[in-house]
Amino acid sequence: MGLPIRSALQRVGSAAAAGAVWWIVYKLTGRAGNAHGSAMAIASAVILVGYAGFIVWITYIPWPRRRYPDAMARGLTGLVLILLAVLGMLLAVGVYFHIGLLVMGVAFMTVVPLAIAIPPSVYGYVRAKGKERAARDRPIPRAELFDRLADHTHVIERTTTDPPRRWRELRYYTADGRMPGFKEEDGRIEPYPAAVTWRIQDGLLETVSSLAPEKTTRYKLMARSDGQIAYYFHEPGSQLHRLCGFHTIEIRAGEPQVTAPPVSGVVTSGDHAPAPTPTS
Numbered sequence: 001m002g003l004p005i006r007s008a009l010q011r012v013g014s015a016a017a018a019g020a021v022w023w024i025v026y027k028l029t030g031r032a033g034n035a036h037g038s039a040m041a042i043a044s045a046v047i048l049v050g051y052a053g054f055i056v057w058i059t060y061i062p063w064p065r066r067r068y069p070d071a072m073a074r075g076l077t078g079l080v081l082i083l084l085a086v087l088g089m090l091l092a093v094g095v096y097f098h099i100g101l102l103v104m105g106v107a108f109m110t111v112v113p114l115a116i117a118i119p120p121s122v123y124g125y126v127r128a129k130g131k132e133r134a135a136r137d138r139p140i141p142r143a144e145l146f147d148r149l150a151d152h153t154h155v156i157e158r159t160t161t162d163p164p165r166r167w168r169e170l171r172y173y174t175a176d177g178r179m180p181g182f183k184e185e186d187g188r189i190e191p192y193p194a195a196v197t198w199r200i201q202d203g204l205l206e207t208v209s210s211l212a213p214e215k216t217t218r219y220k221l222m223a224r225s226d227g228q229i230a231y232y233f234h235e236p237g238s239q240l241h242r243l244c245g246f247h248t249i250e251i252r253a254g255e256p257q258v259t260a261p262p263v264s265g266v267v268t269s270g271d272h273a274p275a276p277t278p279t280s
Helices: 005-029 032-037 039-060 071-096 100-135 142-149
Strands: 152-161 164-173 181-185 188-191 196-201 204-209 212-223 229-233 244-253
Touching: 039 071, 039 100, 071 100, 142 152, 142 196
Parallel strands: none
Antiparallel strands: 152 164, 152 244, 164 181, 181 188, 196 204, 204 212, 212 229, 229 244
């Protein structure tokens, strides 16, 4: 079975790049007999040292998921370092005994791989950064905040670990500044008893609950790449400041239709829960 067209083109491109780099190396060094005194010998030595340093760095750097290199990584690093040392000795022999072909051979094995690796590496880095920027949450313009909230229900997933439980909090933003809340679980929609109001102030969403009327909770709303909305706490001086508290998993038009009696017991999360008791 033949190679896919894309793979074949990549190999042809790599071969063409290697030939082009080698032609440049040959032109820079002049005749092969004078290669021992050219800048290519110095460049090859510098690249060899750079290869060695890079290999040691990626092997022994304390990666987040492993505290020390495993035996295989150490073994491969040792083999690569031995190979680089052999190339360094061959380069030194070529320079000392004026063996131009030997110097050019080492230059080919050091410069060409580097020249071939740099363009795709730069392209991959730029592409990854572009994806990272595209996935980053972006502020919602002030002029759009009210329209993004009014007469919409924000669906937020909530969980507890003891006991393990999962449900959805529904926040319905009325145009007159009320924010009734609901719990959706097992196909049932129950209203929360707390009365919460909302408003847009200085580009922030401010909410006040009847359970803690003295406290105003402020959020910086950000648009996610998937079209959902993230709620970032805006509490300067607090550890919560600029942290994402939660985000929507769905945005619905209109108000939820209640299918069950009001929620009983204590609400433990969201703006419809009582404020935590301050600790000294």
